[in-house]
Amino acid sequence: MKLIAIQDANILIDLVNTGLFDYCLSLQYQFSTTDIILDELHEHQVALIQPHINSGKFMVIEVDADSLIAIQSLATKDTRLSAQDWSAFYYAQKMKALLLTGDKRLRSLAQQKGIAVCGILWILDQLVAASGLTKQEAYGFLQQLLLKNKRLPADECEQRLKLWAGK
Numbered sequence: 001m002k003l004i005a006i007q008d009a010n011i012l013i014d015l016v017n018t019g020l021f022d023y024c025l026s027l028q029y030q031f032s033t034t035d036i037i038l039d040e041l042h043e044h045q046v047a048l049i050q051p052h053i054n055s056g057k058f059m060v061i062e063v064d065a066d067s068l069i070a071i072q073s074l075a076t077k078d079t080r081l082s083a084q085d086w087s088a089f090y091y092a093q094k095m096k097a098l099l100l101t102g103d104k105r106l107r108s109l110a111q112q113k114g115i116a117v118c119g120i121l122w123i124l125d126q127l128v129a130a131s132g133l134t135k136q137e138a139y140g141f142l143q144q145l146l147l148k149n150k151r152l153p154a155d156e157c158e159q160r161l162k163l164w165a166g167k
Contacts, residue, residue, distance in 0.1 A: 002028055002029055002030040003028075003029050003030070003097070003098060004029070004030045004032060004059075004095050004097035004098065005029040005030065005031050005032070005097060005098040005099075005100055006032050006033060006034075006061075006088050006091050006092045006095070006097050006098070006099055006100065007031060007032070007033045007037075007088070007100045007101075008033070008037060008084070008085060008088040008099070008100065008101040008102075008103060008106065009033075009037050009040045009041065009084055009085075010101065010102040010103060010149075011100045011101060011102060011119070011120055011123075012033060012037070012038075012041060012045070012049070013041065013045065014102070014120050014145060014148065014149055015120070015123070016041070016045045016048050016049065017045075017148055018141055018144045018145055018148065019141075019144075020123070020124075020127075020141055021048065021049065021052075022052075023127055023132050023133060024123055024127070025052060025057050025058065026127075026130070026132045027123075027126050027127065027130060027132065028130075029098065030059060031057075031058050031059070032058065032059035032060065032061055032091075032097075033058075033059075033060060033061070033088070034060070034061045034063050034084070034087040034088060034091060035060050035061065035062050035063055036063055036083060036084050036087050037084045037087060037088060038060055040084055061091055063087055067087075067090065067091075070090060071083060071086045071087050071090050072086075074086045074089070074090060078105070078109070080105055081103070081105055081106055081109070085101075085103060085105075085106045088101065088106070089106060089109065089110060089113075089115070092110065092115050092117075093113060093115055097116075098116045098117070098118060099115050099116065099117045099118075100117075100118055100119065100120075100122075100123070101117060101119060102119045102120055102149070102151065102152070107119070120145065120149075120152070121142075121152070121153075121156055121157070121160065124138050124141060124142060124160065125160075128164070135163070135164040135165075135166070136164065138160070138164050139160075139161060139164040139165055142157060142160055142161060142164070143161070145157075
C-alpha cells in the first residue's frame, strides 16, 4: 500500500500551474486532497485534475459532517489558517499521512504535532531521484515555479538550480 500524501491548495496550484501535476502522480504515493480544498481551485485547474480523480490516481477526501465539525473546532484555535488548511492538517493527522504544503504556519503546526510535512521542492527532489524528471527538466520547472511563487525559500531554490544546472 502506498503512503498517502495530502496536498493543500498552494501545492496543488503550483503543480497544476507549472504542469508538474501529472509528473507528481508517478511517485510512489497516493496523492490526495480534501473536497473543500479542491473547491478553492479555479475551474480550469480542477479540469486538469479531474481525469486523475476519475482514474483513481488522485483521491479526493469527502469531508463528512462530523469531520467538518472537528475541523471547524480546530480552526478556532488559530484563525490565521483557513478551514481548508485545517482540513489538510486534520486528515494528515487522522490518516498518518504526509502533509504537502508551502504554508509556513501549517508546516510549523504539523511539525509540532509530529506530522511529516514537505513542500514543492521535496516533490521536485523526489521526481529527480526517481528519474521522473531529468535534472534539466527539474531546473526548468523550478524556474517556472520561481516566476509564479515568490514565497519559495530563495537559498534552497538556488542550491537546487546550481545542482541541476551542473554548476
